[in-house]
Amino acid sequence: MADNQTNNKTGCESERGDLEENIEDKEDKEGEKEVSAASSNPMQRSSSRPQLDVSRAAIQGDFDDRNPTILLPNQSDDISHLALDIGGSLIKLVYFSRHEENPSDNWRKRAIKQRFGVSNVNRRSYPILGGRLHFVKFETGKLNECLDFISSKQLHHGGIDSPSWNAGIRPVENPIIKATGGGAYKYADVFNERLGVSIDKEDEMNCLVAGANFLLKAIRHEAFTHMDGQKDFVQIDHNDLFPYLLVNIGSGVSMIKVDGDGKFERVSGTNVGGGTYWGLGRLLTKCKSFDELLELSQQGDNSKVDMLVGDIYGGMDYSKIGLSASTIASSFGKAISETKELSDYRPEDISLSLLRMISYNIGQISYLNALWYGLKRIFFGGFFIRGHAYTMDTISFAVQFWSKGQAQAMFLRHEGFLGALGAFMSYEKHGLDDLMAHQLVERFPMGAPYVGGKIHGPPLGDLNEKISWMEKFLQKGTEITAPVPMAPPGTTGMGGFDRPSSKGHMLRSDASAALTIGVLHLVPSLEVFPLLADPKTYEPNTIDLSDRTELEYWFTVLSEHTPDLVDKAVASEGGTDDAKRRGDAFARALSAHLARLIEEPAAYGKLGLANLLELREECLREFQFRDAYISIKQRENEASLTVLPDLLMELDSMNEEDRLLTLVEGVLAANIFDWGSRACVDLYHKGTIIEIYRMSRKKMQRPWRVDDFDKFKERMLGCGEKKFQPYKKALLFVDNSGADIILGMLPLARELLRQGTEVVLVANSLPALNDVTAYELPEIVAEAAKHCDILRKSAEAGGLLVDAMVNAQDGLKASSPSVPLMVVENGCGSPCIDFRQVSSELAAAAKDADLIILEGMGRSLHTNFNAKFKCDALKLAMVKNQRLAVKLFNGKLYDCVCRFEPAAQHS
Numbered sequence: 001m002a003d004n005q006t007n008n009k010t011g012c013e014s015e016r017g018d019l020e021e022n023i024e025d026k027e028d029k030e031g032e033k034e035v036s037a038a039s040s041n042p043m044q045r046s047s048s049r050p051q052l053d054v055s056r057a058a059i060q061g062d063f064d065d066r067n068p069t070i071l072l073p074n075q076s077d078d079i080s081h082l083a084l085d086i087g088g089s090l091i092k093l094v095y096f097s098r099h100e101e102n103p104s105d106n107w108r109k110r111a112i113k114q115r116f117g118v119s120n121v122n123r124r125s126y127p128i129l130g131g132r133l134h135f136v137k138f139e140t141g142k143l144n145e146c147l148d149f150i151s152s153k154q155l156h157h158g159g160i161d162s163p164s165w166n167a168g169i170r171p172v173e174n175p176i177i178k179a180t181g182g183g184a185y186k187y188a189d190v191f192n193e194r195l196g197v198s199i200d201k202e203d204e205m206n207c208l209v210a211g212a213n214f215l216l217k218a219i220r221h222e223a224f225t226h227m228d229g230q231k232d233f234v235q236i237d238h239n240d241l242f243p244y245l246l247v248n249i250g251s252g253v254s255m256i257k258v259d260g261d262g263k264f265e266r267v268s269g270t271n272v273g274g275g276t277y278w279g280l281g282r283l284l285t286k287c288k289s290f291d292e293l294l295e296l297s298q299q300g301d302n303s304k305v306d307m308l309v310g311d312i313y314g315g316m317d318y319s320k321i322g323l324s325a326s327t328i329a330s331s332f333g334k335a336i337s338e339t340k341e342l343s344d345y346r347p348e349d350i351s352l353s354l355l356r357m358i359s360y361n362i363g364q365i366s367y368l369n370a371l372w373y374g375l376k377r378i379f380f381g382g383f384f385i386r387g388h389a390y391t392m393d394t395i396s397f398a399v400q401f402w403s404k405g406q407a408q409a410m411f412l413r414h415e416g417f418l419g420a421l422g423a424f425m426s427y428e429k430h431g432l433d434d435l436m437a438h439q440l441v442e443r444f445p446m447g448a449p450y451v452g453g454k455i456h457g458p459p460l461g462d463l464n465e466k467i468s469w470m471e472k473f474l475q476k477g478t479e480i481t482a483p484v485p486m487a488p489p490g491t492t493g494m495g496g497f498d499r500p501s502s503k504g505h506m507l508r509s510d511a512s513a514a515l516t517i518g519v520l521h522l523v524p525s526l527e528v529f530p531l532l533a534d535p536k537t538y539e540p541n542t543i544d545l546s547d548r549t550e551l552e553y554w555f556t557v558l559s560e561h562t563p564d565l566v567d568k569a570v571a572s573e574g575g576t577d578d579a580k581r582r583g584d585a586f587a588r589a590l591s592a593h594l595a596r597l598i599e600e601p602a603a604y605g606k607l608g609l610a611n612l613l614e615l616r617e618e619c620l621r622e623f624q625f626r627d628a629y630i631s632i633k634q635r636e637n638e639a640s641l642t643v644l645p646d647l648l649m650e651l652d653s654m655n656e657e658d659r660l661l662t663l664v665e666g667v668l669a670a671n672i673f674d675w676g677s678r679a680c681v682d683l684y685h686k687g688t689i690i691e692i693y694r695m696s697r698k699k700m701q702r703p704w705r706v707d708d709f710d711k712f713k714e715r716m717l718g719c720g721e722k723k724f725q726p727y728k729k730a731l732l733f734v735d736n737s738g739a740d741i742i743l744g745m746l747p748l749a750r751e752l753l754r755q756g757t758e759v760v761l762v763a764n765s766l767p768a769l770n771d772v773t774a775y776e777l778p779e780i781v782a783e784a785a786k787h788c789d790i791l792r793k794s795a796e797a798g799g800l801l802v803d804a805m806v807n808a809q810d811g812l813k814a815s816s817p818s819v820p821l822m823v824v825e826n827g828c829g830s831p832c833i834d835f836r837q838v839s840s841e842l843a844a845a846a847k848d849a850d851l852i853i854l855e856g857m858g859r860s861l862h863t864n865f866n867a868k869f870k871c872d873a874l875k876l877a878m879v880k881n882q883r884l885a886v887k888l889f890n891g892k893l894y895d896c897v898c899r900f901e902p903a904a905q906h907s
């Protein structure tokens with residue numbers, strides 16, 4: 001079935017590259033491979049890496065290809081994909097699965113490359129390859145499960161999607177795998193016998209530090225504080241990271257003073273750690289799993305087991321030394337009672353008492369070390385923490401209390417994977433060591449093996465499996481669809497610590513760790529948009545979703561929109577039974593994600609509206625809906641193209657001033673066509689596209705809610721004597737298909753071209769709602785160019801028209817008199833844009849731009865409404881959401897925004 005899906009791919013889609021392909025499963029991958037072999041998709045892989053081992057190199061696909069894939073089975077890079085941390089309790093696995101490299105450069109990209117010279121974009125001498133970092137864990141006692149997993153995915157041979165595996169070439173004889181932790185020594189022979197691999201042992205402390213440093217530098221919202229149930233992400237300044245204390249709470253606890261990359265000292269440790277909690281807890285409560293033990297603690301009352309200050313002082317505080325009656329005076333102190341046996345204590349109470357004892361103790365020792373070494377920041381890692389609110393609060397409380405607020409406890413989202421990541425980083429030359437935050441995109445696939453809650457980590461492979469899991473899941477119950485929020489524990493101050501409220505009686509299953517850390521997609525070609533005035537303080541989201549009512553509102557909007565979206569998505573895939581099944585699974589997956597996030601908004605890192613909107617698109621892609629609005633987009637494009645000639649004629653009959661106003665009005669009016677907006681979807685039932693467009697045009701009345709048109713006009717046309725040079729180059733960030741692009745943005749682009757301004761249309765790399773994509777634009781421009789000389793000549797000059805492109809390459813059209821019109825992709829598959837992560841071709845195109853126009857709600861209101869740029873910026877949008885209108889400027893539905901901001905002054 002998966003094969004059918006992939007076989008439906010059109011040539012156009014195969015050009016979408018890195019961001020598109022999301023579903024990783026064996027069958028699917030193989031299906032895709034077949035397709036690419038059949039259609040001879042030329043792919044470039046590691047051919048420009050240094051020190052290649054080219055022995056037994058083979059060419060994949062058709063030998064006539066100009067850029068055939070060269071497989072290098074002996075190239076050691078192919079196996080630098082798996083690293084392990086084998087600890088006393090758990091085995092942690094980090095593995096890298098490679099993306100298909102962007103298939104052959106299509107002509108649009110070649111044109112971009114020729115003009116902007118987009119190469120070597122990362123300023124490194126060789127390109128690093130795109131791919132994904134996965135995080136998986138197993139119990140050390142179940143080493144066999146781990147070996148089976150590695151073997152089933154062929155991770156020791158570079159993974160089932162590796163070139164050598166797929167080409168059926170016998171892989172490297174004795175692959176080497178980096179591993180750290182005690183088990184790297186203890187189990188080296190087992191690995192050799194079972195998998196035929198050699199373990200390359202890496203120092204454990206070294207790896208912990210390397211992993212922590214990598215995470216703190218490369219992942220934007222990795223570190224957070226956790227106090228009184230409240231999680232707050234901490235923006236770490238890379239230049240002010242060291243020194244810090246790293247406390248890794250595994251079975252045992254290591255405390256490491258970190259002064260820099262590779263500069264550290266293990267200053268302390270304690271044998272009272274995670275193993276102690278789980279070991280003692282198991283003996284005392286008969287729990288069968290760590291999670292069961294932790295879950296018990298949530299209903300515990302430790303005062304039944306612990307001796308409190310109040311127990312000793314007859315119910316009173318010992319305020320003279322700052323101890324409240326509820327402070328634990330002696331953990332397990334009540335168990336000295338001669339009249340009670342173990343069976344007289346509730347397991348819940350024992351578990352909580354133990355958890356508090358150990359967390360508090362670790363917090364206290366950490367503080368003492370921080371004090372001794374003069375360190376203000378303490379990062380806690382290790383799987384003992386388990387993302388558990390109470391544990392983190394206890395540790396934070398201890399640090400805060402003892403240091404009188406001088407030291408701060410912080411936690412890491414990838415808590416238990418520091419060592420494994422460090423081991424992974426220790427492979428030479430994979431180029432990941434200097435990765436930047438903007439090259440990593442975290443995604444949350446809905447495929448973790450929740451089944452039974454026992455297997456830890458790996459995403460469900462097969463789409464089919466994924467769907468049946470979703471189906472099973474809904475029957476099974478409530479874990480995600482009706483989550484019980486974790487109740488924040490209360491503190492009483494003065495060293496006292498209330499027991500956690502018994503409301504929070506459910507611990508999220510450990511398997512849902514996949515819903516806490518996602519897969520890290522490495523997209524080496526992403527860059528920070530060079531025209532951002534201040535990338536450091538840039539925040540894409542306008543609306544703060546940490547406001548609970550705001551969050552709930554947008555969740556409702558998304559939930560209510562889902563049924564219609566599913567209809568469209570299913571129809572876009574032919575409405576088959578398979579499509580229906582996938583549609584159903586998509587809806588469940590999305591609602592599961594939403595439920596998870598409403599329960600804990602910060603579960604996936606800092607949450608903004610842009611993330612939510614992108615999550616929806618990612619979910620669609622995960623269930624192989626490639627373009628839900630494809631037929632709607634086509635229909636609207638056709639309808640709009642028929643109106644275009646009349647519109648252009650009308651515009652040409654106007655004077656410059658009227659024309660500019662009409663053009664901007666036109667953009668605003670045509671921005672009404674937005675399938676992401678409830679108000680607009682309702683409108684669609686009321687008339688044809690053209691009728692709605694005319695109606696919308698008629699309603700345009702200035703002043704708009706935000707109306708800087710006169711300022712823009714002055715800059716464009718001058719004022720009286722004052723004249724300006726026309727803009728040199730404008731980047732137009734376009735939004736929707738149909739009227740929006742064809743009757744709105746294209747005519748505006750044409751006006752700029754007419755004035756001698758070079759125009760770059762910037763569009764999505766992947767579909768999102770009814771947004772036009774960079775892959776659809778050339779055809780649209782070509783159609784529009786049939787009605788317009790300016791567009792035709794500029795499109796030719798920009799290499800946008802295929803025939804013209806061929807000529808240009810032959811050098812026949814050396815000098816075209818027209819300014820070029822180009823199309824670049826933005827690197828996103830979302831209705832919003834985060835300027836910290838854009839495609840390298842956009843970054844290159846932006847270099848000498850002096851005007852950017854952001855169009856549409858997603859790009860200019862939800863995100864970037866407050867963004868400042870180094871060049872002039874025009875933000876144009878019609879507000880199709882009443883709440884947003886009220887929130888932003890006390891406005892109304894269908895208000896228009898025309899915000900013109902001259903280049904930000906920068907020092």
Ligand SMILES: Nc1ncnc2c1ncn2[C@@H]1O[C@H](COP(=O)(O)OP(=O)(O)OP(=O)(O)O)[C@@H](O)[C@H]1O
Pocket residue numbers: 085086087088089090091139181182249250251252253273274275276277278290291381382383384385386416510
């Ligand atoms: N599913 C689980 N099974 C067992 N322990 C778990 C689980 N989840 C969390 N833990 C806790 O995490 C601890 C192990 O953490 P971690 O994996 O960081 O250490 P380790 O590498 O196994 O130990 P060490 O570094 O001391 O050798 C356990 O002792 C337990 O307290």
Ligand SMILES: CC(C)(CO)[C@@H](O)C(=O)NCCC(=O)O
Pocket residue numbers: 087088181182204250251252253254268269270271
């Ligand atoms: C022995 C290690 C380093 C193994 O990971 C860890 O379990 C640990 O730091 N234990 C604490 C030993 C101590 O310093 O008391």
Ligand SMILES: [Mn+2]
Pocket residue numbers: 085086087088181250251419
């Ligand atoms: Mn460890």
